[in-house]
Amino acid sequence: MPARKMRVEIFNGSGDRYTITFEGQVTREKALRLLDLVELLGGVPTVNPGWNRPTSELSKIDKIRLVVERSFPIGWFSSRDVQSTYEEEFKGPISLSTVSTYLSRMADRGVLTKNGTSNRRRYRIVTEVSKVSSFMKGNK
Numbered sequence: 814m815p816a817r818k819m820r821v822e823i824f825n826g827s828g829d830r831y832t833i834t835f836e837g838q839v840t841r842e843k844a845l846r847l848l849d850l851v852e853l854l855g856g857v858p859t860v861n862p863g864w865n866r867p868t869s870e871l872s873k874i875d876k877i878r879l880v881v882e883r884s885f886p887i888g889w890f891s892s893r894d895v896q897s898t899y900e901e902e903f904k905g906p907i908s909l910s911t912v913s914t915y916l917s918r919m920a921d922r923g924v925l926t927k928n929g930t931s932n933r934r935r936y937r938i939v940t941e942v943s944k945v946s947s948f949m950k951g952n953k
Contacts, residue, residue, distance in 0.1 A: 823851055844887055868903065874915045876903060878924070881916075881938065889928070889935040892916055 817839045823831040835847060868876065877895060884890075884898045892913040899907050916936050920927045925936045 819847075821847065821851060841888065848886060873907070873911065874918070877907075877912060877915045878919065881919075881925070881936075886938060889937050891935055 817837070819835045819839055821833045821835075823833070833847065833850065835843070837843075868879070871879065877899060880895055880899045880902060881890070884902075885894070892909055895916065896907060896909050896912045899912065913934070916925060916934075917927070919925045920936060923939060926939050928935045928937075
């Protein structure tokens with residue numbers, strides 16, 4: 814696989830601009846580390862910083878959202894991916910139909926974007942970067 818080059822520009826609330834350039838083989842792990850750095854610099858707010866309550870007090874939809882935010886911050890995922898991760902993390906079963914319903918509701922609310930047919934549906938977290946990218950594609 815050829816080396817890739819990725820450049821990220823971050824503007825924080827003070828008007829400072831950071832430019833990070835990454836050259837090499839881009840992997841999910843490296844991209845996640847880069848996103849962690851971006852968050853530390855104040856360029857991207859956390860999706861939901863209010864997870865202060867114990868997980869036992871969270872509703873199922875909140876638990877699913879927590880799983881999505883922790884385990885799938887970038888890239889596409891399926892209902893089965895979320896179901897498997899949910900059961901691992903919370904040590905209990907959840908039906909695939911429940912996961913699919915909540916993911917669909919989250920997509921309707923603009924938290925997620927969805928792609929594919931009903932039996933091959935994929936989801937991704939909506940971020941400011943993906944909103945800008947979608948906007949740019951629509952104007953070409």
